[in-house]
Amino acid sequence: MSSAAARVRTVTGDLDAAELGVTDYHEHLFQVSPLLPGDELDDEAAAELEARELRACGFDAIVDPTPIGLGRRPEAQARVAAATGLRVVAATGVHRDDHYGPDHWIGTMTEEALAERFVRELTAGLPLSDVPGTDRAGAAESAVAPDGTPVRAGLIKTGIDYWRITPREHVVLAAAAHAHERTNAPVMVHLEQGSAGFEVLRLLDELGVPADAVVLAHVDRNPDPGLHAELAAAGAYLGYDGWGRYKDWPDSVLIDCFVAAAEAGASDRLLVGGDVARRSRFRAYGGMPGLAYVGERVMPRLRTLAGPELTDAATRRNPARLLARF
Numbered sequence: 001m002s003s004a005a006a007r008v009r010t011v012t013g014d015l016d017a018a019e020l021g022v023t024d025y026h027e028h029l030f031q032v033s034p035l036l037p038g039d040e041l042d043d044e045a046a047a048e049l050e051a052r053e054l055r056a057c058g059f060d061a062i063v064d065p066t067p068i069g070l071g072r073r074p075e076a077q078a079r080v081a082a083a084t085g086l087r088v089v090a091a092t093g094v095h096r097d098d099h100y101g102p103d104h105w106i107g108t109m110t111e112e113a114l115a116e117r118f119v120r121e122l123t124a125g126l127p128l129s130d131v132p133g134t135d136r137a138g139a140a141e142s143a144v145a146p147d148g149t150p151v152r153a154g155l156i157k158t159g160i161d162y163w164r165i166t167p168r169e170h171v172v173l174a175a176a177a178h179a180h181e182r183t184n185a186p187v188m189v190h191l192e193q194g195s196a197g198f199e200v201l202r203l204l205d206e207l208g209v210p211a212d213a214v215v216l217a218h219v220d221r222n223p224d225p226g227l228h229a230e231l232a233a234a235g236a237y238l239g240y241d242g243w244g245r246y247k248d249w250p251d252s253v254l255i256d257c258f259v260a261a262a263e264a265g266a267s268d269r270l271l272v273g274g275d276v277a278r279r280s281r282f283r284a285y286g287g288m289p290g291l292a293y294v295g296e297r298v299m300p301r302l303r304t305l306a307g308p309e310l311t312d313a314a315t316r317r318n319p320a321r322l323l324a325r326f
Contacts, residue, residue: 009154021060026273032071057295125150159190194222211235
């Protein structure tokens with residue numbers, strides 16, 4: 001598909017890239033994982049409240065990369081989007097192994113079955129709920145938006161372990177490559193602590209996915225601007241989403257890295273998100289700092305220290321270019 005014709009696929013329909021607006025590239029409205037006991041995101045009213053707060057602090061859109069089997073709720077995503085005006089890009093795909101464990105039904109699916117499911121969820125629509133033991137999303141009732149249209153995914157989510165791609169994660173990446181070939185959908189890869197970026201790009205390239213269709217999530221967990229500039233030069237998009245994690249380092253470290261990476265040539269590949277991702281961090285559940293943290297606390301500093309042009313690139317132009325592939 002030509003770039004002129006390409007559109008962004010959201011849970012409430014496809015739209016022109018120019019309509020996407022200011023985009024937080026990584027947030028979860030719903031998520032349930034055995035790795036995060038007690039931190040489930042499973043309440044629609046709470047998700048809507050957080051979405052409204054994110055809208056109020058200047059964001060128009062998010063990518064919610066919750067993949068298959070981790071508590072995603074496509075119809076609820078669409079209802080929240082319709083109620084708040086927040087544009088939501090949902091995900092198909094499979095996360096790194098530790099989010100499932102050895103006995104999860106997703107581990108029984110072959111590369112071919114996973115690819116078929118990813119394609120179906122990107123083109124025909126997502127299931128109302130993730131059904132164990134089936135390789136067909138159509139075996140479950142289909143999710144529909146409030147206007148009655150199918151809720152479809154607009155991105156493939158994958159993940160790897162720390163400096164390790166397990167055999168199962170390799171199967172998922174290969175399935176994602178097949179689905180990308182058939183749909184042109186972008187591929188997000190969770191990098192544990194920002195590790196193995198080049199190794200992932202090399203593998204995906206061998207599988208047929210060009211780097212400019214890939215977003216490496218959490219690269220800022222390794223705040224190395226030289227490395228980031230090299231990954232960007234290879235073509236990959238880079239997700240900065242570690243804000244507010246003071247036990248690791250202050251936000252100033254990430255801002256300095258962001259600016260330095262841009263000055264080294266990465267400005268057209270940088271993305272900004274929050275990845276709050278836990279009940280204990282959502283205001284709507286009684287936690288903090290909430291989805292609005294990135295808009296209230298990070299964006300003003302980026303505009304001042306990185307400048308409005310770079311900030312606009314990272315939150316408008318770059319995510320639109322990455323996501324407009326349908």
